[in-house]
Amino acid sequence: MKLLDIAEVASLTGTAASTLRFYEEKGLIASIGRKGARRIFEPSILQRLALISLGRTAGFSLEEIGRMFASSGAMDLDRDLLRAKADELDEKIGRLQAMRDGLRHAAECPAPRHSECPTFQRLLQRAMSGRLAPERQTPAARLRSL
Amino acid sequence: MKLLDIAEVASLTGTAASTLRFYEEKGLIASIGRKGARRIFEPSILQRLALISLGRTAGFSLEEIGRMFASSGAMDLDRDLLRAKADELDEKIGRLQAMRDGLRHAAECPAPRHSECPTFQRLLQRAMSGRLAPERQTPAARLRSL
DNA sequence: CTGCAAGTTCAAGTTCACTTGAGGTCAAGC
DNA sequence: GCTTGACCTCAAGTGAACTTGAACTTGCAG
Numbered sequence: 470m471k472l473l474d475i476a477e478v479a480s481l482t483g484t485a486a487s488t489l490r491f492y493e494e495k496g497l498i499a500s501i502g503r504k505g506a507r508r509i510f511e512p513s514i515l516q517r518l519a520l521i522s523l524g525r526t527a528g529f530s531l532e533e534i535g536r537m538f539a540s541s542g543a544m545d546l547d548r549d550l551l552r553a554k555a556d557e558l559d560e561k562i563g564r565l566q567a568m569r570d571g572l573r574h575a576a577e578c579p580a581p582r583h584s585e586c587p588t589f590q591r592l593l594q595r596a597m598s599g600r601l602a603p604e605r606q607t608p609a610a611r612l613r614s615l
Numbered sequence: 616m617k618l619l620d621i622a623e624v625a626s627l628t629g630t631a632a633s634t635l636r637f638y639e640e641k642g643l644i645a646s647i648g649r650k651g652a653r654r655i656f657e658p659s660i661l662q663r664l665a666l667i668s669l670g671r672t673a674g675f676s677l678e679e680i681g682r683m684f685a686s687s688g689a690m691d692l693d694r695d696l697l698r699a700k701a702d703e704l705d706e707k708i709g710r711l712q713a714m715r716d717g718l719r720h721a722a723e724c725p726a727p728r729h730s731e732c733p734t735f736q737r738l739l740q741r742a743m744s745g746r747l748a749p750e751r752q753t754p755a756a757r758l759r760s761l
Numbered sequence: 762c763t764g765c766a767a768g769t770t771c772a773a774g775t776t777c778a779c780t781t782g783a784g785g786t787c788a789a790g791c
Numbered sequence: 792g793c794t795t796g797a798c799c800t801c802a803a804g805t806g807a808a809c810t811t812g813a814a815c816t817t818g819c820a821g
Contacts, residue, residue, distance in 0.1 A: 476767075486768085487810055495808095505817055506769050516730065519743045526707070526742075527714045531808070551722035558715040561672070562708055568673045569704040576697035584662065597665045621798075632798085633780055641778095651787060652799050677778070 472501070473510045482518045497521055497535050527558055567596030618647070619656045628664045643667055643681050673704055713742030 479486045492498045493508070498517055500508035517538075524534040571592040580586040625632045638644045639654070644663055646654035663684075670680040717738040726732040 474768085485810080488808085490769090491809060507767085507817080508769090513730075516739070519739060523710070523714055523717075523739070523742050525808095526710055548722040551718050555715045555718040555722065558711055558718065562711050562715065564669070564672055565704055565708050565711070568669050569701045569708065571669075572697050572701040572704065576694040576701065584659075593662070593665060593669070596669050631780080634778085636799090637779060653787090653797085654799090671778095 471512060473512060473514065474504075475508050475510070478510050478514055478518070481515055482522075484518055484522075492518075492521070492531075495531055495535065497531060497538070527554075528561065529554075564596050567592050571596060617658060619658060619660065620650075621654050621656070624656050624660055624664070627661060628668075630664055630668075638664075638667070638677075641677055641681065643677060643684070674707065675700075710742050713738050717742060 473481070475486045475489055478484070478489060484492075489498065489508075493500060498510075498514060498521075501511045502509055520538075521531075521534055524537065525531075529537075571589060574586075574588055574592060575583050578586050578589065580589075583589040619627070621632045621635055624630070624635060630638075635644065635654075639646060644656075644660060644667075647657045648655055667677075667680055670683065671677075675683075717735060720732075720734055720738060721729050724732050724735065726735075729735040
């Protein structure tokens with residue numbers, strides 16, 4: 470099992486070395502040791518970084534992602550929380566789909582103004598359903614609710 | 616056609632008044648005029664703000680969103696760009712779906728470590744296909760996307 | 762053995778999207 | 792007429808997620 474130095478991890482994952490150091494400082498990743506002053510990583514770091522990247526894409530903060538990794542290093546969370554996050558993603562996916570359809574339609578629609586096109590209106594409606602007045606939540610409150 | 620003051624727009628859209636002023640400064644919205652020093656808005660501002668919120672959820676920056684509104688005020692863009700954005704969204708949706716499936720699976724899977732579960736592995740693979748690093752997202756965008 | 766590219770730390774800087782604060786104006790209700 | 796509060800401007804502050812810079816050290820090719 471080949472060990473990796475920071476440059477290898479960086480180029481294999483597309484993550485800047487500075488970001489890796491930053492993530493280590495934040496406790497999201499860990500180097501298995503040092504060779505002199507230089508960090509060395511296990512290959513499993515690649516999966517871990519994939520997971521982090523994925524979580525970021527899904528809209529989780531580094532803080533949240535950090536909590537998803539138990540001390541064991543595995544994803545280890547309350548199943549209810551996992552399900553709740555999945556539901557959250559479902560909603561987001563739905564809105565993104567509507568947005569995508571809206572864009573696609575806008576690219577094809579011959580109407581001079583999309584605001585006058587009923588199809589566009591319907592898509593906009595769907596994309597926004599239930600979130601015209603998004604209950605503003607403080608970061609602190611959001612953290613508490615985890 | 617009832618005109619709205621900043622407080623009405625704020626409460627109808629859930630957008631803070633300070634944000635509305637900020638958006639105006641950035642050219643994303645415009646007030647139709649002033650009553651004394653106070654901004655007054657056309658009701659169509661509500662749709663515009665819905666569109667902005669939608670775009671933010673879809674991961675576009677304010678800058679990008681600004682460019683999507685031509686001077687006319689309608690969404691008026693190069694159709695190719697619109698299509699490209701739609702494709703971008705498609706990819707993102709795919710990844711989010713995989714992530715959602717991964718979370719859902721993690722909530723059910725009896726395996727002690729998800730890193731040893733082939734189903735989870737497959738989902739992770741799919742979620743990550745063709746991408747190394749996540750795009751940057753602001754905290755505000757994350758809050759909105761809840 | 763030496764040169765130097767590539768690593769290290771730590772502090773400070775950057776970007777984005779807002780928010781907050783200080784200080785001021787003004788219309789409306791008492 | 793006076794107070795109150797919602798609005799105004801402009802500048803500075805905030806938090807997340809990094810990046811950059813300065814100053815220093817080290818592994819390894821030549």
